[in-house]
Amino acid sequence: MSGKLIGRSVTRLEDPPLLTGAGCFAADVSFPHQLHMRIVRSAYAHARLVAIDTTQARRLPGVYAVWTAADVAHVPPIDFRLTRIDGLEPYRQHVLATDRLRYVGEPVAVVFADDPYVAEDAADLVEVEAEELPPLLRADQEPGEFAHGRRTEPAVVHKEYGDVDAAFRVARTVITLDLEIGRHSGVPLETRGAIARHDRARDVLELHGAAKVPHWNRDQIARMLGRAPATVQLYEGHVGGGFGIRGELYPEDLLVCVAALKFGRPVKWIEDRREHLIAANHSRQQAHHVRAAVDAAGRILAIDDAFFHDQGAYVRTHAATVPDLAAAMLPGPYRVPAYRAVGHIRLTNKTPCGTYRAPGRFESTFVRERMLDAIAAQLGIDPIEVRRRNLIGAAEMPFRRQIDTLGTEIVLDSGDYAGLLNQTLKKVGWDTLQQRLRARRSAGELVGAGLAVFVEKSGLGPFDQVHVTVDTSGAVEVVTGAASVGQGVETVIAQICGETLGVNYKRIRVVHGQTDRIAYGLGAFASRVTVMTGEATRIAASKVRAKAIETAAELLQAPADALDIVDGRVVRADAAAGPSIALSDVARALAPTANPRPREPGLSAEGWFHANHMTYPYGVHIAVVAVDRDTGAVSVERYLVAYDIGRAVNPMLVEGQIVGGFVQGLGGALFEEFLYDERGEPVSVTFADYLMPSAREAPRTEVVITEDAPSPLNALGVKGAGEGGANAVGAALAAAIDDAIGRPGAVTQLPITPRRLRELLRKS
């Protein structure tokens, strides 16, 4: 199967091993003589660490060592990968707590034992003595003290353009909203895991269980441990879901490495679920106080947003990424002539935060679309009409937002936002739907519909590198610096390579997440792989194709421009039959030992793709809900996501991303929430407390994928598809619930749990 592959819903290369139990996830990696690591975690939200007694733990048979901060004093705190801004450094996390405990779950000590059960027994015997301090649990409270002389507000993100104050002076109406987004996270089904092994024969430190950004993590681990990067190698196996949280550099990754070097034995750590829910990155929690200045027609003149970002106890690898994205992406698909966002990064005594699918956008789309609905309600204009009046027009593309994020200037590259909105409304039959809902409401039902429009971002550069090689069996290997977190990277890259080169995609092996196979790689985040790695693959495969045809032209005594590659054979494009040669034979003719000796041996090429700007897909969510008056439960009767991603390489996989993202968004909008009691004790520590949607809660989802606005920034025109399913779920469901209960603007807080909704219903 070669020929046209891009745009086809072919089945995945990844599936056969995963369907047969042959996958290799972190816990499946084991080495002879390995030790098992267990973390002793703080039981205090905020305390002064007085003493740690490890005597009992050390005495337990099978225990090899017990460490506290003094044993890893040479390891610096974990640094920032993205969005480093001034003032954050002192708030980075050390791999083990030194003098203060700042959240329940913080690593305090660590046990190494021959058996994981024994390690866990020993961890229970480690006695941590601490003096409890009052916890700070709300980001919008008065800041407290992080450490001596350091407040819990390390920095403020500020983005502004236009004359905001002037716009508010001339505004016909000013609308003010206070909105909150709850604390939730990606929660992949596979917990984190890390297995370090020091190959003393070669002096190479290996870390298995890597994900997302193996090259960056390799460089950091090397720097932190004072080793040459070439002596540290990371290996990504199968990864049981990423969603932003998995694969960032965490204290546990360093601890297994330091221990493996110190003990000369492999060290394995597999997180349990309780640990995951209190120790791996949380996300999302923000409180916004937003104002909009509008004219009589509902056109936005300015938005002024002040928000408090609950960062948790430390600033981890993402630094200011989430509040920065929230501030930068809030204006979304609308013109907004003047804009100001002031985001207060605040530390609290809760689990530290990082990104989660559509970071900053799930939050700011909720804020912005709540505002659009409020404008509509206040001025008595239809919510869709208000949006139409404010959407950026297709003729205004590319549209410069005049603000930066992630080191790039936001330039909306292409899009027909109103066009997609119209298509989507037509697809759901909006007017008929409204009539039907009105009739049901008259009959006493609490049913309603809501809608949200959004712009996503994707394809973050600045580069990607790919090697494509055809070997003498005719098999193709594509070595990338990308990572796979289960989204189908191998298939998509193989489709792009296969179509470009003229090879069956099933003969293509795609390598990712192996730092010893390629010098550079940025991994998988920010919906970047299909755009960046995809384009680098296309460039490399084009070069291999040209080289194959050039070589074959000599071998076949045919003009190069008369040749094509079909199903792995170089053939004459102008004749049905005639001489042809397999790529395996071309590769043989290019061997360094071939006669005549090739100018440049090997049927292989390298492709580089550089990009200074992101691509911006856009979409519309429509929700139809019914609210149970007695229980406050929301049932989603219908949900539609329309998403323009420029070009879909594999529509089946794109749809999978959208539906999966939607159901995660549904969790964050209705069910999932990390809650704490007044002492800062986390209460969402099992899957019985942290409620993720099951097949029963997930409604049938309609997906419309459009390709009306290809990106001008890459040859295929693709934009990333990973985050649009999640982006606007909170916003659309809030609007639908408002409509169902007949109270515009009622929903001001996510998640909209039955308890909160019952309170709203009682107030009405």
Added chain:
Amino acid sequence: MSDKREITLIINGRSYAVRVEPRRTLVDAIREECGQTGTHIGCEHGVCGACTVLLEGAPVRSCLMFAVQAAAKEIRTVEGLGSPENLNPLQRAFMEHHALQCGFCTPGFLMLVTGVLEREPDISDDELIDVLASNLCRCTGYQNIIKAVRAVAHDMRQARSTASA
């Protein structure tokens, strides 16, 4: 806790003589003592279902059982379904309907569905949702899992009615 018991686990028709502590969970014994790592551990408190195996034909959470409780009983795991070159109909349906992304929860879903369809081949579409709601998936949003399972259930019913006709 170090008193170990000698037991035999019978996994996919093969006997494994293992020595385990009484507290060792079945899933750990299947994975570590018997090397069958296709069965995954997602929560260790019986909610997510990633560790689902068939015990005497019934789906069970192998994280909530001790290995000694499964001694000498017939255990089936994902490794006992089809091979990569020869997927069984349920595995093939998962592939064709894109019912897996990261694949971590997949073995649990496959065993859950295998057990249920063997016992209740006439299960209704709505009852199937209740069954599938006993396991968690974080990638797919379930729609394609539901499609794949319904397709297989439908095909099985079709095949039976053809055979009995």
